[in-house]
Amino acid sequence: MRALDIAATGMSAQQMRVDVISNNIANMSTTGYSPRRADFADLHYQQMTRAGAINAADGTIVPAGVQVGLGVRPSAVTVTWEQGTIAQTGGDLDVAIEGRGYLEVTLPSGESAYTRDGALQRTGDGLIVTADGFEVNPGITIPADARDISINAQGEVYAFFAGEVEPQLLGQFNLTGFSNDNGLEAIGSNLFLETAASGPPLAAQPGQDGLGTLRQGYVEQSSVDAVREITDLIEAQRGYELNAKVLTAADQMLGATTQVR
Numbered sequence: 001m002r003a004l005d006i007a008a009t010g011m012s013a014q015q016m017r018v019d020v021i022s023n024n025i026a027n028m029s030t031t032g033y034s035p036r037r038a039d040f041a042d043l044h045y046q047q048m049t050r051a052g053a054i055n056a057a058d059g060t061i062v063p064a065g066v067q068v069g070l071g072v073r074p075s076a077v078t079v080t081w082e083q084g085t086i087a088q089t090g091g092d093l094d095v096a097i098e099g100r101g102y103l104e105v106t107l108p109s110g111e112s113a114y115t116r117d118g119a120l121q122r123t124g125d126g127l128i129v130t131a132d133g134f135e136v137n138p139g140i141t142i143p144a145d146a147r148d149i150s151i152n153a154q155g156e157v158y159a160f161f162a163g164e165v166e167p168q169l170l171g172q173f174n175l176t177g178f179s180n181d182n183g184l185e186a187i188g189s190n191l192f193l194e195t196a197a198s199g200p201p202l203a204a205q206p207g208q209d210g211l212g213t214l215r216q217g218y219v220e221q222s223s224v225d226a227v228r229e230i231t232d233l234i235e236a237q238r239g240y241e242l243n244a245k246v247l248t249a250a251d252q253m254l255g256a257t258t259q260v261r
């Protein structure tokens with residue numbers, strides 16, 4: 001009976017939706033995290049009678065065919081790119097990205113990755129890195145005798161030294177944009193990799209080419225909307241229950257069929 005298999009695909013789809021929702025809720029406190037949404041598509045249709053076919057009985061054209069759908073499948077898990085709340089931290093190396101764009105970091109493999117997590121830190125040598133120790137490009141080193149750091153909206157990093165009135169420019173942060181953000185590959189640790197679907201990285205100074213600007217002393221919080229997630233969770237739960245009812249009904253019908261003598 002087709003209904004058993006069809007209902008099973010519906011239950012699997014709702015289970016996947018719950019998985020995605022649970023990941024969003026788990027990352028409600030993750031810096032710069034954007035929620036994901038599971039998208040689905042209907043499966044192939046079994047053609048019992050094609051629309052436009054000629055009726056063998058009287059030669060008329062069938063105005064509407066008979067097609068039976070075979071269920072649902074996941075088509076994509078897309079990222080809902082929304083600006084998260086900008087929260088003040090007071091950290092001299094914390095930078096929130098206001099608008100589009102990513103900071104570029106270098107992985108231990110030498111590969112470039114991209115992040116919106118601006119909770120930056122410094123190594124023992126003064127190099128600016130992410131919380132996981134990945135170097136932020138271009139590499140900027142803060143001298144040990146610097147008494148204060150200033151990062152302006154355009155990404156310029158200045159250091160103040162004792163006995164000097166004017167600050168010293170240490171380097172310049174850039175932001176990177178992509179033509180298709182949903183084509184990026186998430187690898188965890190708030191990092192994304194370029195793919196063929198994302199298009200090549202387009203680096204520019206903050207505030208240029210439609211990219212955002214930086215705000216020192218702040219970080220971007222997760223943009224997960226708890227109310228929306230709970231609403232989606234209820235819908236997914238009810239969808240799963242309905243598919244389970246279909247499964248039960250189909251099983252009862254199959255049971256009744258096997259008892260017919």
